[in-house]
Amino acid sequence: MTDSANRRIVLASRPIGAPTPDNFRLEDAPIPSPQAGEILLRSVYLSLDPYMRGRMNDAKSYADPVALDEVMVGGTVCQVIESNHANFDKGEWVLAYTGWQDYGISNGEGLIKMGMAPSHPSYALGVMGMPGFTAYMGLLDIGQPKPGDTLVVAAATGAVGSMVGQIGKLKGCRVIGVAGGEEKCRYAVKQLGFDHCIDHKDADFAEKLARVCADGIDIYYENVGGKVFDAVLPLLNTGARIPLCGLISQYNATALPDGPDRMSLLMGQLLIKRIKMQGFIIxxxxxxxxxxxxxxxxxxxxxxxxxxxxxxxxxxxxxxxAFMGLLEGKNFGKLVVQTNHPI
Incomplete structure (x- = not known):
C-alpha cells in the first residue's frame, strides 16, 4: 500500500435544485488505523444511485441525511488491507458501505464476504446487489406478474429497470420499456429482449405508449414519475399493480409542478380501478x-x-x-466508479 492519504468526497453544501460541483469537496484525510477487532478497508468500486440525492437534503426521510462536511454515503466493494479481526483476512473482498472515500474502518458488522477472488466483484453493487434485489422484489412481490400481463417500466436500461424488464419476460409478461434516446431504446429491445421501448423525449410519447398498450397496462414499475406516470395513468387496467421504488424525475424539484392539482384524479383512478400502489425500501x-x-x-x-x-x-x-449525470439520465447501465485498482 503506497497511498499517503485517504481521499474522500464530502458534502460541502446542500443543493437547491440540481446538485452542482460546489456541493461536493474532495479532500485528503489521514488513513485510519484499525484497532483490536477492526479491519481497514480500501474501496475498489463505488456505487452511484439516485437515492443519494435525497440524502443531500436536510429533510426527514427513511434514513438520516448526510451531515455537512461528512463523507457522501454509498455502497462499496472493498478489499481488506489490514485485519485485526479473526474472521477477515488481508486481501479478502467484501461488500461494504464505506461511502465516497478510499478507506474505511469496520468491525465486521454488516459486511458481506465475497471471497479472495470473486469473478465480477462490481456485480455486487448492481445485478447481484441493491438494484437487482429492488427489481426482483418490487416486481415479484408487489407487481405479482402473470403470463400475458403487460408490464411497463421506465428508465428501462438503468440498473433497476433493465432487471425489471428481463425478469418480467422470464415470467411471461409483455414488456414495454421507456428510455431516453434511440440508442437506449434499441438496446432494450435488441439486447434485453423487451417487446417495445418508447423514447420519452419524443413529442408524441404519450400517443406512442397508448398505441403499444392498446389492451392497457397491468403492471407499471414506477421509478421515474413525472410525464411518464402522466402517460401511464389513463392506461392502467382494473386491478393494476404499481411497485414504487423511486421518483428520479422529481429529486431535484424545489416546488410542486405547475398546473392543476391532480391528486383527486389519481385517487379516483386508484379507487375505481382497484389499483394497488405500494412503495418499498428494499x-x-x-x-x-x-x-x-x-x-x-x-x-x-x-x-x-x-x-x-x-x-x-x-x-x-x-x-x-458522474452522479450529476445520473440524475439527468446520462448513464447507460448501472453506474459504478472504480476508485482504486485491486491490490
Missing part, C-alpha cells in the same frame, strides 16, 4: 429474502437469461460529475 422491507433473490439471479446469470451492462467511471474524483 433492505428495510425485504432483507430477510435476499437469499431467495441471490439464488434466482445467480442461476439466471449463469444460464445467460439475464443481460447486465455497467457504466464504469474511472477515478473517485469523477464521482460528483
Amino acid at each position: 433492505f428495510d422491507d425485504y432483507a430477510h429474502r435476499y437469499g431467495e433473490f441471490a439464488a434466482d439471479m445467480s442461476t439466471w446469470l449463469a444460464e445467460g437469461k439475464i443481460h447486465y451492462r455497467e457504466h464504469l467511471v474511472d477515478g473517485l474524483e469523477n464521482a460528483p460529475q
Whole structure:
C-alpha cells in the first residue's frame, strides 16, 4: 500500500435544485488505523444511485441525511488491507458501505464476504446487489406478474429497470420499456429482449405508449414519475399493480409542478380501478429474502437469461460529475466508479 492519504468526497453544501460541483469537496484525510477487532478497508468500486440525492437534503426521510462536511454515503466493494479481526483476512473482498472515500474502518458488522477472488466483484453493487434485489422484489412481490400481463417500466436500461424488464419476460409478461434516446431504446429491445421501448423525449410519447398498450397496462414499475406516470395513468387496467421504488424525475424539484392539482384524479383512478400502489425500501422491507433473490439471479446469470451492462467511471474524483449525470439520465447501465485498482 503506497497511498499517503485517504481521499474522500464530502458534502460541502446542500443543493437547491440540481446538485452542482460546489456541493461536493474532495479532500485528503489521514488513513485510519484499525484497532483490536477492526479491519481497514480500501474501496475498489463505488456505487452511484439516485437515492443519494435525497440524502443531500436536510429533510426527514427513511434514513438520516448526510451531515455537512461528512463523507457522501454509498455502497462499496472493498478489499481488506489490514485485519485485526479473526474472521477477515488481508486481501479478502467484501461488500461494504464505506461511502465516497478510499478507506474505511469496520468491525465486521454488516459486511458481506465475497471471497479472495470473486469473478465480477462490481456485480455486487448492481445485478447481484441493491438494484437487482429492488427489481426482483418490487416486481415479484408487489407487481405479482402473470403470463400475458403487460408490464411497463421506465428508465428501462438503468440498473433497476433493465432487471425489471428481463425478469418480467422470464415470467411471461409483455414488456414495454421507456428510455431516453434511440440508442437506449434499441438496446432494450435488441439486447434485453423487451417487446417495445418508447423514447420519452419524443413529442408524441404519450400517443406512442397508448398505441403499444392498446389492451392497457397491468403492471407499471414506477421509478421515474413525472410525464411518464402522466402517460401511464389513463392506461392502467382494473386491478393494476404499481411497485414504487423511486421518483428520479422529481429529486431535484424545489416546488410542486405547475398546473392543476391532480391528486383527486389519481385517487379516483386508484379507487375505481382497484389499483394497488405500494412503495418499498428494499433492505428495510425485504432483507430477510435476499437469499431467495441471490439464488434466482445467480442461476439466471449463469444460464445467460439475464443481460447486465455497467457504466464504469474511472477515478473517485469523477464521482460528483458522474452522479450529476445520473440524475439527468446520462448513464447507460448501472453506474459504478472504480476508485482504486485491486491490490
